[in-house]
Amino acid sequence: MKNSRNILDETPFQTAGPFLHIGCMPNKIKINNLYKNDLGEVPFKNKNEIEMITVEGSVFDGNGIALDDVMLETWQCDENGQFFEDNGFARFIPDKSTKKFKLLTVKPGQVENLDGKNQSPHICLSISSRGLNMTLNTRIYFEGDDLINDPILSMIKNDKVNIDSLVAKKIKKNVYVFDVFLQGDKETVFFDM
Amino acid sequence: MNVKSLVKRNYKKQPEIDFPDYKSSIFRAPKNKKISIPSNLEIFGPIFNKKTIGELDNDLTLNFSKNKNSPLGHKIIVHGTVSDQFSNPIKGALIEIWQANAAGKYLHQDDKNPAPIDPNFSGCGRSLTSSDGSYEFLTIQPGPYPYPNRGIEWRPMHIHFSIFGESFGQRLITQMYFEGDPLINICPMVNSIADEKAKKSLVGKLDTSRSNIQNILAYKFDIVLRGVKQTFFENRQEGL
Numbered sequence A: 001m002k003n004s005r006n007i008l009d010e011t012p013f014q015t016a017g018p019f020l021h022i023g024c025m026p027n028k029i030k031i032n033n034l035y036k037n038d039l040g041e042v043p044f045k046n047k048n049e050i051e052m053i054t055v056e057g058s059v060f061d062g063n064g065i066a067l068d069d070v071m072l073e074t075w076q077c078d079e080n081g082q083f084f085e086d087n088g089f090a091r092f093i094p095d096k097s098t099k100k101f102k103l104l105t106v107k108p109g110q111v112e113n114l115d116g117k118n119q120s121p122h123i124c125l126s127i128s129s130r131g132l133n134m135t136l137n138t139r140i141y142f143e144g145d146d147l148i149n150d151p152i153l154s155m156i157k158n159d160k161v162n163i164d165s166l167v168a169k170k171i172k173k174n175v176y177v178f179d180v181f182l183q184g185d186k187e188t189v190f191f192d193m
Numbered sequence B: 001m002n003v004k005s006l007v008k009r010n011y012k013k014q015p016e017i018d019f020p021d022y023k024s025s026i027f028r029a030p031k032n033k034k035i036s037i038p039s040n041l042e043i044f045g046p047i048f049n050k051k052t053i054g055e056l057d058n059d060l061t062l063n064f065s066k067n068k069n070s071p072l073g074h075k076i077i078v079h080g081t082v083s084d085q086f087s088n089p090i091k092g093a094l095i096e097i098w099q100a101n102a103a104g105k106y107l108h109q110d111d112k113n114p115a116p117i118d119p120n121f122s123g124c125g126r127s128l129t130s131s132d133g134s135y136e137f138l139t140i141q142p143g144p145y146p147y148p149n150r151g152i153e154w155r156p157m158h159i160h161f162s163i164f165g166e167s168f169g170q171r172l173i174t175q176m177y178f179e180g181d182p183l184i185n186i187c188p189m190v191n192s193i194a195d196e197k198a199k200k201s202l203v204g205k206l207d208t209s210r211s212n213i214q215n216i217l218a219y220k221f222d223i224v225l226r227g228v229k230q231t232f233f234e235n236r237q238e239g240l
């Protein structure tokens, strides 16, 4: 057992800045002859036989402007609630003209909480950009799922938190909208976990 | 039953999110307090395959050079280890870096700094840590550069780092600075961190022992990701 007094400090964050594409998705900015593919272009390989869902939306700043210089990263289990080391991760940015991001993925299954209760299907989402001194973490839950009995959502719902901001709205079959609000009345719930 | 959890983050050692001296944060930093929840899915995370990493991915002096021409500026080695808060080395951690060239210019259409692009330098690199948690990059000393903030201000020389450990909850994005740079102490992004020791931990140390062996200036930058704790739980009975 290691002594807890010897615990090191975590290295501090600094902003990812406006040029994160160079390091994280060079092909997206036409630095083409370096990496064959950008990492996280698709969250799951070989899932053609499964119905996919689309999660789309924008990231808004405090002026209500949809940002196009943010990077979003998602981490999730597969449709059966299973984790795979080389699957389940995606990385994407909003489109320069529409300012919308689009994630094509499988709808995650339920995963077990520590106490054996099932957590409602969700996708972990992190957001990094210029102006954010630390990466932000939130979760995408899905309209139509049982959110009342979810152990995390029921744990935090007393805190007058904007639970609604964590739920992707279903607009048609297999298509969900999830907008992120960095500030304002609709400010998204961000987690420390 | 052994259950893994992440060490709680100590926000006193982290930058202030809402820090108006850094103007871009004014309309982007969330105003509400973060909601604390137990880590669950975040204990796991993507593991990146060695095969996806090319041989020159950690050599920025060659990975974009045309006809073996060197980029301008002086070569540096940037190396160190990635460990968790319990000093356990993390192997297979993915480190991605990006930086300006010797003139302080990024190869990016949004960089409005009127400095020259270097046709032999992309400023992009990546590496997976070895079994002892170590990593190494060969690159060029990045130049400082001006940017609009409260008027024009200057960024100290720096390299951007993105790191994936074993858990999504260990995810870290940061910047390494260079020992002795007078711009460090007046940089609002650096000063968004109140804790002096935490601030200093972002400064790569000149490593003369390494420099002397290879004839290239070397800097050492060690990275600490959140610790993953193992806690033993009595198996609970159904319904309790």
Ligand SMILES: [Fe+2]
Residues within 6 Å of the ligand: A017, B155, B158, B160
């Ligand atoms: Fe930078």
